Amino acid sequence: MGSLAFERITLIGIGLIGSSIAREIREQGMAGHVTISTRSPETLKRAEELGLGDSYTLSAAEAVKGADLVIVSVPVGASGAVAEEIAPHLKPGALVTDVGSTKASVIAQMMPHMPPHVHFIPGHPIAGTEKSGPDAGFVGLFKGRWCILTPIEGTDRDALALLRAFWEAMGSMVDEMDPQHHDKVLAIVSHLPHIIAYNIVGTADDLETVTESEVIKYSASGFRDFTRLAASDPTMWRDVCLHNKDAILEMLARFSEDLAYLQRAIRWGEGDKLFELFTRTRAIRRSIVQAGQDVDAPDFGRHALDPK
């Protein structure tokens, strides 16, 4: 076992995020016993085939019995029901956390069910891909990425330190934040980009003057960059939209206002305004690359992998 070890860890939900956590735990020998629980027999069977844990059950209530650490990795709309199901079976002193992409709503859903004798600390790893399910996870997903914890007032400092250490063992850097602020930040860095990507792919799909085959053939000129985000899991993203509504609508309003300004500049041929914006936006990419949050290779380095 590694230096940071738990007697029993329970993972509820074993998709991209849950199974990446499971693989890290296995890789580093971080737990005496890992219990895996998920909703469907198919996913549970696949998790077992992949050897992601030590025992497997469809019952979340059964799964949490005796666990020191419980990690809930299900779509945010399902977190209330999961909390309600596991609550009566949690061991006193257990640390309960989640990985949901929205935080105020998850807290509102889960907190009321949590017994006073457990430590509930919500979290969100800022790492992922467009793939889902237990086969999509991998060791290294969280490496060099941030994980945001949004502790509730009065949270036990030791429990918080333990959860920080857990995410650091996953390879992450850890930040703490107010849940409302988290939801605003994520609305702009994650939720709006996904919504915009879904939207433009939808627009292209609906055109009468340009065929789908043309869109596909010529997509390397820009469009394909959006299709990655727009291939993300529909359930997860429906839930995110429904559970971070206010912050998303606020960011959408800002985006649309800015787009109207740009549209007007195009209509009136105001090249200087276009040039000013197109210059300013380069600096942000440079900073992202410098911060190690993206690669600098042209086209995300994908021609290195492109078979064609």
Added chain:
Amino acid sequence: MGSLAFERITLIGIGLIGSSIAREIREQGMAGHVTISTRSPETLKRAEELGLGDSYTLSAAEAVKGADLVIVSVPVGASGAVAEEIAPHLKPGALVTDVGSTKASVIAQMMPHMPPHVHFIPGHPIAGTEKSGPDAGFVGLFKGRWCILTPIEGTDRDALALLRAFWEAMGSMVDEMDPQHHDKVLAIVSHLPHIIAYNIVGTADDLETVTESEVIKYSASGFRDFTRLAASDPTMWRDVCLHNKDAILEMLARFSEDLAYLQRAIRWGEGDKLFELFTRTRAIRRSIVQAGQDVDAPDFGRHALDPK
């Protein structure tokens, strides 16, 4: 020399596209002599250091003398001036083409200057990256990508066949299209994506409630995908916006209309509408990957290259 060879090829403009063409010509020995011309002494010097041609000059007029094939690779707003400058010096029978991202405007700018004794056939390789300048080019940029030619009525069939063969030698597949239709197709597959990307990066940059450092740190959750396109050359993209105004405004209107629908679905919690759109968009990515126009690796395969 390869099987497809020209006595003299002249490249006017030696940035990402021009220098990628130069590298392919050199690699395959496609020309007896390659002349390179560009606007600035700095770029010309760099092209010479890179050994991209056989002779180098700041004068486009000088450069085209005696050339069998002339390829103009400058921002679309500059094509008229280049055409005017080179026109009196073109050899009878010369094939003149361009690589500009808009076609109706380039034709309107260049065609009036072209003497009747040359073959002017506009073109557009659907390949590129967010980088620019002579160092950004590379062998293989055009491989497996489409190149669209938009021949003018009455174009000589042999000249057209020669230009097709040239682009096929570059590794491309060639399509022919009406210039107006080209501009519409490109407005949705390339111009709108770039404008949207520039816009969202601008919106994020302007927020008061979320800091720039937060945007950078958490960008791996979606935002960073947009920053690649938004790091593209400002001059090129200003010119594209100014020279494909009508088609871009049409696509922007469609996009905004669809976004308003999505916004309303979020506001009223219409999960089924969101789910429907988020499901439909996955199919397009699948087709793009199947068509060899993108890689299927999660995150564009970039963690394979990520040093972190």
